[in-house]
Amino acid sequence: MSEHVMEAQNIKMYFGGVHAVDDISVYVDKNEILGIIGPNGSGKTTLVNVLTGIYTPTEGKCLFNGQDITGKKLQNMTGLGIARTFQNLRIFKALTVMDNILVGQHLTISNSPWDILFHGKHYRETERKARERAMEALELVGLEKNADDFAGAIPYGAQKRLELARALVMDPRLLMLDEPTAGLNGVESEELMMLVKEIQQRNQISIILIEHNMKLMMKLSDRVLVMDAGREIALGVPAEIQSNPVVIKAYLGEG
Ligand SMILES: Nc1ncnc2c1ncn2[C@@H]1O[C@H](COP(=O)(O)OP(=O)(O)OP(=O)(O)O)[C@@H](O)[C@H]1O
Numbered sequence: 001m002s003e004h005v006m007e008a009q010n011i012k013m014y015f016g017g018v019h020a021v022d023d024i025s026v027y028v029d030k031n032e033i034l035g036i037i038g039p040n041g042s043g044k045t046t047l048v049n050v051l052t053g054i055y056t057p058t059e060g061k062c063l064f065n066g067q068d069i070t071g072k073k074l075q076n077m078t079g080l081g082i083a084r085t086f087q088n089l090r091i092f093k094a095l096t097v098m099d100n101i102l103v104g105q106h107l108t109i110s111n112s113p114w115d116i117l118f119h120g121k122h123y124r125e126t127e128r129k130a131r132e133r134a135m136e137a138l139e140l141v142g143l144e145k146n147a148d149d150f151a152g153a154i155p156y157g158a159q160k161r162l163e164l165a166r167a168l169v170m171d172p173r174l175l176m177l178d179e180p181t182a183g184l185n186g187v188e189s190e191e192l193m194m195l196v197k198e199i200q201q202r203n204q205i206s207i208i209l210i211e212h213n214m215k216l217m218m219k220l221s222d223r224v225l226v227m228d229a230g231r232e233i234a235l236g237v238p239a240e241i242q243s244n245p246v247v248i249k250a251y252l253g254e255g
């Protein structure tokens with residue numbers, strides 16, 4: 001039996017009486033982009049929060065390469081190769097663009113307190129490597145010239161790309177993006193998503209993508225999960241989704 005990169009099995013996430021996610025089963029395979037769409041409050045973010053261990057599901061299992069990771073926190077799983085971005089920007093505006101990347105990386109770099117305190121040889125070497133990797137990630141998203149700018153001073157679109165770079169520096173095998181284009185204009189959205197696709201193909205990674213822009217979603221996704229009120233209303237390749245009467249009625253509406 002082939003193993004999926006990530007698999008959610010019968011996930012339920014209830015907050016009291018709110019059934020935020022209600023029996024969702026879905027997987028993503030190697031090199032695949034799984035899109036998740038659905039109206040506001042349909043449970044998209046909650047599903048990703050369960051997959052990244054922010055919540056332990058009320059019921060169900062999360063598997064990563066066949067390994068049970070249900071409820072495991074993402075920060076304890078960086079070695080596994082999972083990274084995500086958040087719907088609301090989580091960059092540090094008072095730090096430079098470079099330092100925003102380094103802060104994330106420092107979680108994964110091991111240094112003894114002694115080394116850190118006295119900037120020992122090992123510290124300086126890992127620091128140099130971390131900067132090198134950070135610069136590579138910034139180059140990927142076209143922010144290498146902004147490395148020394150304060151993150152709060154670069155345009156919003158660039159801040160979104162910085163958040164993407166912070167995830168990419170982890171060299172993930174699976175990347176989860178929660179509305180990466182929210183707040184961007186049409187051109188910026190298109191550019192960012194083309195960049196995501198390019199990186200996905202070059203690094204052969206799997207992506208779970210939450211996105212409201214239907215046109216981009218249909219263009220980029222290999223398969224799409226449509227959620228409504230915590231439930232799956234459709235799951236399939238874009239052509240199936242676009243012609244699914246239930247989806248058209250519930251979500252595409254005006255289409
Ligand atoms: N921590 C929580 N406690 C209580 N209810 C929550 C919690 N997190 C989410 N919810 C509820 O779960 C439902 C699904 O929310 P979620 O944020 O997952 O939706 P979404 O599909 O990501 O929406 P949007 O498109 O607006 O981002 C909503 O009714 C929300 O209020």
Ligand SMILES: [Mg+2]
Nearest residue numbers: 044045046087
């Ligand atoms: Mg959301």
